[in-house]
Amino acid sequence: MPDYDVLKTAMKSGKVADVRKLVEAALAEGAPAQEILNSGLLEAMGEVGQRFKKNEVFVPEVLVAARAMKAGTELLKPHLISAGVQALATAVMGTVKGDLHDIGKNLVIMMLEGAGFAVIDAGVDVAPEKFVALAKEHNAKIIGMSALLTTTMPSMKGAVEAIRASGLPAKIIIGGAPVTQTYCDAIGADGYSPDAASAAELAKRLIA
Amino acid sequence: MTGKEVLFKALRNEVTPRPAWVPFVGVHGGQIIGMKASEYLRSADAIVKGLSEAVARYKPDGIPMLFDLQLEAEAMGCSLAWAVETPPSVKTHPLEGGGSLAHLPPFDLAAGRLPIAFEVTRRMKESVGDRVGIYGLVCGPFTLAMHLMGNDLFMQMYDHPDYVKAVVSYSASIACKMAQAYIDAGADVIAVVDPMTSQISSEHFVEFVAPYVNQIFDVVRERKRFSSLFVCGDASRNLAEMSKTSCDNLSIDENIPLELLRDYSRSSGKSFGGNLKLTSVLLFGDEDDSRLDAIRCIDVAGSAGFILAPGCDLPYAVSPKNLEAVAEMAHDSYKREISKRTIIAKQLSSTSCDLPDDYAALPHVVIDVITLDSASCAPCQYMMDSVHRAVATLDKPVVVKEHRIATREGIAAMQKLGVKNLPTICIDGKVVFVSIIPDLRTLVARIQEVIKAKA
Numbered sequence: 001m002p003d004y005d006v007l008k009t010a011m012k013s014g015k016v017a018d019v020r021k022l023v024e025a026a027l028a029e030g031a032p033a034q035e036i037l038n039s040g041l042l043e044a045m046g047e048v049g050q051r052f053k054k055n056e057v058f059v060p061e062v063l064v065a066a067r068a069m070k071a072g073t074e075l076l077k078p079h080l081i082s083a084g085v086q087a088l089a090t091a092v093m094g095t096v097k098g099d100l101h102d103i104g105k106n107l108v109i110m111m112l113e114g115a116g117f118a119v120i121d122a123g124v125d126v127a128p129e130k131f132v133a134l135a136k137e138h139n140a141k142i143i144g145m146s147a148l149l150t151t152t153m154p155s156m157k158g159a160v161e162a163i164r165a166s167g168l169p170a171k172i173i174i175g176g177a178p179v180t181q182t183y184c185d186a187i188g189a190d191g192y193s194p195d196a197a198s199a200a201e202l203a204k205r206l207i208a
Numbered sequence: 209m210t211g212k213e214v215l216f217k218a219l220r221n222e223v224t225p226r227p228a229w230v231p232f233v234g235v236h237g238g239q240i241i242g243m244k245a246s247e248y249l250r251s252a253d254a255i256v257k258g259l260s261e262a263v264a265r266y267k268p269d270g271i272p273m274l275f276d277l278q279l280e281a282e283a284m285g286c287s288l289a290w291a292v293e294t295p296p297s298v299k300t301h302p303l304e305g306g307g308s309l310a311h312l313p314p315f316d317l318a319a320g321r322l323p324i325a326f327e328v329t330r331r332m333k334e335s336v337g338d339r340v341g342i343y344g345l346v347c348g349p350f351t352l353a354m355h356l357m358g359n360d361l362f363m364q365m366y367d368h369p370d371y372v373k374a375v376v377s378y379s380a381s382i383a384c385k386m387a388q389a390y391i392d393a394g395a396d397v398i399a400v401v402d403p404m405t406s407q408i409s410s411e412h413f414v415e416f417v418a419p420y421v422n423q424i425f426d427v428v429r430e431r432k433r434f435s436s437l438f439v440c441g442d443a444s445r446n447l448a449e450m451s452k453t454s455c456d457n458l459s460i461d462e463n464i465p466l467e468l469l470r471d472y473s474r475s476s477g478k479s480f481g482g483n484l485k486l487t488s489v490l491l492f493g494d495e496d497d498s499r500l501d502a503i504r505c506i507d508v509a510g511s512a513g514f515i516l517a518p519g520c521d522l523p524y525a526v527s528p529k530n531l532e533a534v535a536e537m538a539h540d541s542y543k544r545e546i547s548k549r550t551i552i553a554k555q556l557s558s559t560s561c562d563l564p565d566d567y568a569a570l571p572h573v574v575i576d577v578i579t580l581d582s583a584s585c586a587p588c589q590y591m592m593d594s595v596h597r598a599v600a601t602l603d604k605p606v607v608v609k610e611h612r613i614a615t616r617e618g619i620a621a622m623q624k625l626g627v628k629n630l631p632t633i634c635i636d637g638k639v640v641f642v643s644i645i646p647d648l649r650t651l652v653a654r655i656q657e658v659i660k661a662k663a
Contacts, residue, residue: 014366055445057409058408058412060412106359150487151293151294
């Protein structure tokens with residue numbers, strides 16, 4: 001069995017070349033792709049998420065770890081596909097209309113991917129109808145919306161209304177600096193998360 | 209003593225007869241003269257009118273000239289997206305993907321809207337500069353580097369740290385030129401505003417920020433003016449390193465407990481400012497909420513070296529009445545005492561709280577946590593964290609509500625639940641854990657007992 005602690009340490013410190021080498025070695029050793037993904041990469045990303053939540057690591061550390069995870073999952077992808085492994089569910093993520101900030105949204109995407117979701121990145125300045133169209137197209141179970149500004153936060157309300165009116169069964173999660181649980185309750189979203197790691201936990205709970 | 213003298217005493221970390229008061233009027237100036245942010249921030253006449261109105265209504269001891277952290281980026285070739293009620297956002301980053309600094313246009317104090325900033329400074333100095341301190345705001349070097357590089361900056365801190373340092377150093381040289389120009393135009397205080405530093409570790413702050421902001425503070429000191437470091441966002445972990453920089457004053461927003469800043473500032477001999485709540489109180493609250501929040505800041509800060517301020521750019525739509533109420537608290541200690549008593553009494557008698565009428569009738573368990581405010585009180589935050597951790601282990605739905613006694617609702621909930629100490633956890637309306645944060649197993653077990661009893 002491969003030494004997953006070594007792989008996790010390499011991934012958590014963002015060492016792309018080491019992660020590639022260790023994943024290739026694990027595959028060559030005959031370890032199943034899903035096991036490498038779950039016991040190595042996803043577990044490491046989960047730990048990074050928890051440390052981010054506890055203010056022990058910060059944006060740069062999460063970004064380099066996520067990049068290392070991506071390097072590893074790219075090597076695993078063909079093996080996962082041939083083994084018929086599927087994502088937990090699909091999530092559509094975007095920053096709401098009028099808002100161009102994407103660091104928070106990108107962090108949530110990384111955490112969702114790290115938790116096993118397939119994520120469609122709708123980008124920034126996303127209109128309500130685009131959320132609806134992408135969620136329909138990809139049969140998304142989760143729609144995530146981010147806003148950094150108090151002035152763009154109200155766009156979330158319009159998007160929630162558009163999603164509900166479309167009859168889509170997707171659960172809506174929201175977050176961002178000015179957003180609160182109270183606001184989430186007021187606009188009828190399904191969940192609020194104060195940070196990226198909790199967003200992934202919330203999404204998992206909502207589709208359970 | 210003029211307001212400016214009170215401000216200067218505070219900046220010298222001396223005891224002041226009352227707290228100095230500096231409302232960070234940026235786009236909010238547009239609101240008070242009925243203009244969109246996108247028009248306001250592009251007109252010297254409009255800004256002078258907005259600031260003059262703010263000086264007349266809010267009676268500040270100091271005021272920033274142009275609160276727009278995109279000014280320098282725009283002058284360096286970044287394109288901007290304009291908005292009605294917020295400062296513009298940077299749309300394009302000339303160094304995205306790792307371009308050479310040599311490809312940037314030379315920094316020119318006559319580029320973009322920079323001349324507007326200096327004209328406003330000259331005109332405001334002339335009209336109110338004898339009694340109000342003039343703040344020139346420069347974009348901090350780390351934030352400006354981010355504008356130039358985009359989000360690439362974070363990854364490049366690992367991949368090409370020397371390149372990032374070169375960009376931050378270049379950005380600091382721009383900030384030094386901006387500081388000189390503001391001082392030439394009449395600024396008394398130079399504030400280096402570097403919000404992106406709240407996103408990095410203290411090790412990275414030491415490596416990528418401290419040496420560069422110090423270059424700016426040194427320039428300001430040579431010119432015999434005051435310097436301040438403004439950081440918006442939760443930079444609590446960086447406070448120790450921030451307090452080792454050579455600025456005169458540290459300014460933070462509601463994301464950092466004021467107590468923490470006070471202690472770090474005192475031990476490093478700096479003055480400090482903050483941390484009126486921008487959104488929950490100034491934007492969404494009323495005059496009494498604003499008065500209470502100002503009193504909270506003043507009581508925590510003590511009488512030496514303190515500047516009452518929001519710590520970050522005031523939102524456009526803040527009610528001017530709320531800022532007038534804060535001004536009243538800063539200027540009049542008698543009104544402060546009266547307000548403290550009357551507002552709290554009024555709140556207790558008139559406020560409804562967000563508690564169910566009958567917990568037993570609900571299908572789920574409700575956990576009410578009464579806190580001072582989990583954003584600014586460490587034990588409250590730990591208690592909230594432990595409740596969330598406990599709830600995450602359960603497979604039954606449990607509703608968690610925080611009632612902050614900084615709000616009227618929180619005070620009313622505290623009274624209705626019979627809570628005497630903070631923080632306290634109540635499960636289904638009953639006081640269960642008082643002040644002591646339970647370990648995870650104990651807390652989960654108590655919640656499960658209530659779930660079981662309900663089933």
